[in-house]
Amino acid sequence: MKKIGIFYGSTTGTTLEVAQEIAKCLDVKPEDVHDVASVSPSSVAGYDMVILGASTWGAGDLQEDMATFIDGLQALDLENKEVAIFGCGDESMSDTFCNSVGEIYHRLHDTHAMFIAPFNNDGYNYQHSDSNVHGLIVGLCIDNVNHPEMTSDRVKKWCDVIKEEIV
Numbered sequence: 001m002k003k004i005g006i007f008y009g010s011t012t013g014t015t016l017e018v019a020q021e022i023a024k025c026l027d028v029k030p031e032d033v034h035d036v037a038s039v040s041p042s043s044v045a046g047y048d049m050v051i052l053g054a055s056t057w058g059a060g061d062l063q064e065d066m067a068t069f070i071d072g073l074q075a076l077d078l079e080n081k082e083v084a085i086f087g088c089g090d091e092s093m094s095d096t097f098c099n100s101v102g103e104i105y106h107r108l109h110d111t112h113a114m115f116i117a118p119f120n121n122d123g124y125n126y127q128h129s130d131s132n133v134h135g136l137i138v139g140l141c142i143d144n145v146n147h148p149e150m151t152s153d154r155v156k157k158w159c160d161v162i163k164e165e166i167v
């Protein structure tokens with residue numbers, strides 16, 4: 001069984017809640033769910049698979065704790081580590097919806113991480129998101145501001161993708 005660690009950056013608690021929901025779906029213990037504001041990037045070393053989650057702030061900016069955490073991760077070699085990404089945002093910020101997902105993906109490109117668990121775009125309504133990389137949505141995007149009723153179903157479906165992809 002692969003060891004999964006969840007690392008989240010959250011300013012007002014939404015991404016934390018989603019991280020906990022993902023943990024339940026994947027049977028990840030609470031001690032393996034980490035706020036990136038209080039752990040060092042090297043702690044990903046203890047996991048085979050790392051789930052990174054962060055909200056988007058400003059005009060499409062990565063949540064600040066996660067931005068610092070990613071600075072550290074970029075210096076590591078993540079070869080053979082499976083990485084899945086999720087983010088929380090607001091679809092009414094229609095040109096920058098969940099940009100955090102795309103920023104994490106792009107910034108970790110040179111670490112040799114193995115990205116898994118892209119998600120579909122069904123039921124979303126926005127103009128642009130950096131999470132869309134050449135037509136592929138590279139992670140789970142959650143809008144708890146406008147569509148909290150969709151969150152559990154989206155989380156469950158994404159966790160099913162992860163369960164299928166982890167080898």
Ligand SMILES: Cc1cc2nc3c(=O)[nH]c(=O)nc-3n(C[C@H](O)[C@H](O)[C@H](O)COP(=O)(O)O)c2cc1C
Pocket residue numbers: 009010011012013014015016054055056057058059060061063088089090091093096097098099144145
């Ligand atoms: C000032 C401000 C700027 C925001 N900018 C964006 C944005 O550019 N794109 C987006 O998708 N969401 C944006 N959001 C929405 C937040 O990402 C959303 O509320 C999220 O759920 C917060 O998660 P957190 O509590 O885990 O930090 C913004 C919210 C605020 C208040």
